[in-house]
Amino acid sequence: MGALNSKMDAVFDEPGCAINQGKSNKARKKGCSKPLAPGAAAGGCAFDGAKIALQPVTDVVHLVHGPIACEGNSWDNRHAASSGSTLYRIGFTTDIGELDVVYGGEKRLFKAIREVIEKYDPPAVFVYQTCVTALIGDDVEAVCQAASARFGKPVIPVNAPGFAGSKNLGNKLAGEALLDYVIGSEEPEVTTPCDINIYGEYNLAGELWQVKPLFDRLGIRLLANISGDARYRDIACSHRARAAMMVCSKALINLARKMEERYGIPYFEGSFYGVSDTSEALRQMTRLLVQRGAPDDLPARAEALIRSEEARVWARLAPYKARLQGKRVLLITGGVKSWSVVAALQEVGMEVVGTSVKKSTREDKQRIKQIMGEEAHLFEELAPREMYRMLKEAQADIMMSGGRSQFVALKAKTPWLDINQERHYAYAGYEGVVELVEQIARAMDNPIWRQVRQPAPWAAENGG
Amino acid sequence: MAIVTSSRKACTVNPLKMSQPIGAALAFLGLDQCLPVLHGAQGCTAFGLVLFVRHFRETIPLQTTAMNEVTTILGGLENLEQAIINIHNRAHPQVIGIASTGLTETKGDDVDGFLQLIRQKHPELDGTALIYVSTPDYQGAFQDGWGKVVAQLVEKLVQPAARPAPAQVNVLAGSHLTVGDLEELRDIIEAFGLQPVILPDLSGSLDGHVPEDFLPTTLGGTGVAQIQSMGASCHTLAIGEHLRAAAVTLEEKTGVPFTLFDRLTGLEASDRLFQCLAELSGQPVPVKYRRQRSQLVDAMLDGHFFFGGRKVALGAEPDLLWQFGMWLSEMGCTLGAVVTTTASPLLEKLPIEEVLIGDLEDLEQRAAGCDLLLTHSHGRQAAERLAIPFFRAGLPLFDRLGAAHRLNIGYRGTRDLVFEIGNLFLATQPEHHSDSWPLPGENHGTASQIEACH
Numbered sequence: 017m018g019a020l021n022s023k024m025d026a027v028f029d030e031p032g033c034a035i036n037q038g039k040s041n042k043a044r045k046k047g048c049s050k051p052l053a054p055g056a057a058a059g060g061c062a063f064d065g066a067k068i069a070l071q072p073v074t075d076v077v078h079l080v081h082g083p084i085a086c087e088g089n090s091w092d093n094r095h096a097a098s099s100g101s102t103l104y105r106i107g108f109t110t111d112i113g114e115l116d117v118v119y120g121g122e123k124r125l126f127k128a129i130r131e132v133i134e135k136y137d138p139p140a141v142f143v144y145q146t147c148v149t150a151l152i153g154d155d156v157e158a159v160c161q162a163a164s165a166r167f168g169k170p171v172i173p174v175n176a177p178g179f180a181g182s183k184n185l186g187n188k189l190a191g192e193a194l195l196d197y198v199i200g201s202e203e204p205e206v207t208t209p210c211d212i213n214i215y216g217e218y219n220l221a222g223e224l225w226q227v228k229p230l231f232d233r234l235g236i237r238l239l240a241n242i243s244g245d246a247r248y249r250d251i252a253c254s255h256r257a258r259a260a261m262m263v264c265s266k267a268l269i270n271l272a273r274k275m276e277e278r279y280g281i282p283y284f285e286g287s288f289y290g291v292s293d294t295s296e297a298l299r300q301m302t303r304l305l306v307q308r309g310a311p312d313d314l315p316a317r318a319e320a321l322i323r324s325e326e327a328r329v330w331a332r333l334a335p336y337k338a339r340l341q342g343k344r345v346l347l348i349t350g351g352v353k354s355w356s357v358v359a360a361l362q363e364v365g366m367e368v369v370g371t372s373v374k375k376s377t378r379e380d381k382q383r384i385k386q387i388m389g390e391e392a393h394l395f396e397e398l399a400p401r402e403m404y405r406m407l408k409e410a411q412a413d414i415m416m417s418g419g420r421s422q423f424v425a426l427k428a429k430t431p432w433l434d435i436n437q438e439r440h441y442a443y444a445g446y447e448g449v450v451e452l453v454e455q456i457a458r459a460m461d462n463p464i465w466r467q468v469r470q471p472a473p474w475a476a477e478n479g480g
Numbered sequence: 481m482a483i484v485t486s487s488r489k490a491c492t493v494n495p496l497k498m499s500q501p502i503g504a505a506l507a508f509l510g511l512d513q514c515l516p517v518l519h520g521a522q523g524c525t526a527f528g529l530v531l532f533v534r535h536f537r538e539t540i541p542l543q544t545t546a547m548n549e550v551t552t553i554l555g556g557l558e559n560l561e562q563a564i565i566n567i568h569n570r571a572h573p574q575v576i577g578i579a580s581t582g583l584t585e586t587k588g589d590d591v592d593g594f595l596q597l598i599r600q601k602h603p604e605l606d607g608t609a610l611i612y613v614s615t616p617d618y619q620g621a622f623q624d625g626w627g628k629v630v631a632q633l634v635e636k637l638v639q640p641a642a643r644p645a646p647a648q649v650n651v652l653a654g655s656h657l658t659v660g661d662l663e664e665l666r667d668i669i670e671a672f673g674l675q676p677v678i679l680p681d682l683s684g685s686l687d688g689h690v691p692e693d694f695l696p697t698t699l700g701g702t703g704v705a706q707i708q709s710m711g712a713s714c715h716t717l718a719i720g721e722h723l724r725a726a727a728v729t730l731e732e733k734t735g736v737p738f739t740l741f742d743r744l745t746g747l748e749a750s751d752r753l754f755q756c757l758a759e760l761s762g763q764p765v766p767v768k769y770r771r772q773r774s775q776l777v778d779a780m781l782d783g784h785f786f787f788g789g790r791k792v793a794l795g796a797e798p799d800l801l802w803q804f805g806m807w808l809s810e811m812g813c814t815l816g817a818v819v820t821t822t823a824s825p826l827l828e829k830l831p832i833e834e835v836l837i838g839d840l841e842d843l844e845q846r847a848a849g850c851d852l853l854l855t856h857s858h859g860r861q862a863a864e865r866l867a868i869p870f871f872r873a874g875l876p877l878f879d880r881l882g883a884a885h886r887l888n889i890g891y892r893g894t895r896d897l898v899f900e901i902g903n904l905f906l907a908t909q910p911e912h913h914s915d916s917w918p919l920p921g922e923n924h925g926t927a928s929q930i931e932a933c934h
Contacts, residue, residue: 052522052546055563056570061523079491083582083617085499087492090527092858093534093878105861111492111839113618117586128491135493147521148582148618151552178523179549179583400539404694419530423539427690468690
């Protein structure tokens with residue numbers, strides 16, 4: 017566990033992290049592993065976070081070393097889309113039994129790696145450590161090293177056992193695994209002055225494909241998206257990008273910073289949610305690329321594209337304004353999505369009556385205040401019961417949140433829209449704004465709301 | 481008679497199995513005002529929670545002791561204590577159901593001992609039942625965890641009765657029964673003038689209704705007082721082999737005799753239930769169910785053409801596998817491939833040469849040449865690759881609405897299964913062509929090849 021502990025210390029002391037910058041030296045040393053309250057905690061573990069960050073790599077085997085729970089209870093439960101291989105959707109696990117716990121699971125792991133290579137011949141195998149196998153002392157790094165040597169294929173240890181901490185920590189440890197074992201291990205056939213990376217975009221419901229055409233149109237080549245719809249080779253070659261964008265503010269910041277440090281790839285933090293954010297992302301990307309030697313006319317071409325795409329999106333949104341003007345939204349989500357979605361909603365005249373800022377950084381919060389005004393309700397913690405009360409009292413016309421609080425809204429007979437990982441619709445870029453607004457309108461305009469709020473004809477006036 | 485083998489692979493591919501602790505958690509979710517907690521890392525709970533949310537499309541109350549590396553090594557007493565106190569203060573449940581995980585079992589936490597210490601220290605918990613089961617992830621499977629909870633609830637809560645309740649019947653419900661099955665069973669039992677106490681009762685908690693308030697515990701399900709009263713019942717119906725231990729314990733503790741129903745799907749299986757209820761109640765089988773029996777017989781007559789000789793591939797937990805496997809073979813199907821998750825005395829009695837404890841990759845390989853794949857939603861990709869009809873059964877069913885309300889038991893449930901699965905077969909009846917039956921020695925060119933020659 018020594019290696020894991022020093023890794024954890026390193027990612028906790030992330031200088032690129034806004035929260036960390038605001039801390040005293042002493043507080044920074046303590047790390048950011050907020051102690052979880054037993055009996056009152058929610059959310060995934062570090063293993064979950066690592067899997068979220070890496071599972072979207074489509075052409076590799078993702079092999080979970082642990083008991084059945086870690087993979088068996090959770091596999092294939094997100095909608096990261098692929099334009100090619102479907103190997104990433106197959107669940108692989110060593111499914112260790114009691115004897116492995118007693119005698120150690122390393123041999124089983126080695127055999128499992130051999131089996132998957134023989135059966136599927138992937139370009140690489142990602143091996144995920146879990147709590148039980150960490151506790152019994154299985155040395156995943158050593159097994160991966162031996163298997164790499166034996167089978168002549170990259171076998172990548174992802175050392176983020178669940179009990180190491182939160183989902184967010186797992187995201188970062190996944191980034192470390194890529195930095196340590198994958199990035200820089202291969203060379204692209206050709207490079208261009210317009211090669212870019214995107215970090216933290218998982219292509220959920222195909223969102224990457226809503227923005228990739230914009231870059232294509234400008235002649236910007238997406239060398240590696242980490243990790244949605246990525247091939248192993250894309251990531252192995254990603255050190256040759258000229259500039260990068262980081263889209264999920266807290267997930268892969270260590271990756272972004274170290275890519276700059278090691279390979280001189282400058283990055284900016286941006287978002288593809290909302291019209292102005294998408295335009296701003298294109299502007300920043302072209303600006304960075306020109307600094308790194310891209311043709312001087314790139315920004316001008318970007319401006320032309322932005323003008324025409326913005327005009328097109330406004331024209332498509334105009335019909336919705338009449339329907340959505342003044343409607344009130346309760347937005348329950350984390351991190352970057354809060355402020356970036358707020359902007360998108362305001363663009364069609366909706367009012368955000370409150371948003372959660374549990375996972376947001378200090379910068380995120382300032383930005384939300386800027387956008388929403390000082391009187392906006394920023395909830396650090398909104399208990400389901402309180403949420404339910406607000407909706408029951410009709411303090412909002414629609415709630416947007418992750419699947420976890422879906423039923424709070426629905427049981428309060430309030431329209432609800434899924435904006436987390438499990439969602440089926442894609443909301444990125446200009447296209448995504450139109451889709452988001454279309455889905456909001458569909459949810460709110462559905463004729464069921466009038467019917468389901470009506471008490472049964474025989475019920476007392478205040479009963480249901 | 482089947483030989484039961486275990487897959488010899490080191491790597492499980494496309495798991496069929498889910499782990500014991502979440503099977504335990506789901507059984508706890510069938511109790512009223514209960515909050516289950518997994519003693520493990522927070523991911524153990526998060527994965528189970530997401531799985532159940534996707535299946536039931538309902539809020540799932542499920543907590544965690546949030547163990548980390550340090551607390552694991554030092555022992556989980558403090559975390560367990562904090563979790564119980566937090567849950568007690570925030571949610572006021574009547575029952576806190578605790579299941580261990582692979583993590584805390586590997587460490588070797590003595591949870592029974594911990595609970596004694598916690599009880600001594602916190603008299604405020606006196607009115608709260610704390611029920612613990614040991615469910616390491618690396619042993620057994622989902623239905624084992626479920627069975628352990630039911631046995632433990634009987635062990636800890638049921639009391640011998642001072643006064644018998646002659647019209648009360650206990651139902652020990654297996655994890656293979658849906659909410660729809662439980663509702664049907666309750667209706668049937670009540671139709672005989674009997675009052676069922678169903679344990680656990682997911683039809684009270686996860687039947688998908690709109691409650692008037694939002695509570696952090698389960699809303700509905702079997703109440704503690706009801707469980708305590710089970711010693712007064714005249715009889716116990718145990719539905720599923722994995723509840724035999726609970727039924728035996730109940731009988732030993734209280735003297736209430738039991739009848740074990742290995743399944744309730746199929747004509748004869750349903751007959752056994754109705755006959756038993758008629759004997760227990762002294763009432764004739766109500767007219768409504770006689771009519772339903774006749775409808776099922778008619779459905780079998782109409783439908784058997786499409787079942788006869790069809791080969792089916794099944795992947796399910798032992799009791800669900802038994803329910804569907806036996807019924808399908810009673811309809812004339814052959815079991816072509818059978819894969820399950822954990823040991824059970826039922827397995828060797830299945831009408832197939834080999835039953836494999838394995839995964840969906842094993843099932844997919846063995847299902848080549850079969851006419852139907854039956855398993856949970858994770859089988860959908862295999863069915864696509866095999867290009868055969870797919871019937872979803874078990875848990876999780878995340879890609880269909882109404883998973884909880886599927887009905888598979890009794891005359892009515894079996895009748896509808898005849899229609900539903902019969903329709904899948906009917907839609908894939910082979911089509912014949914002019915050259916489908918060549919004489920020996922003739923050129924086996926198909927119509928399309930001959931066309932191509934012209």
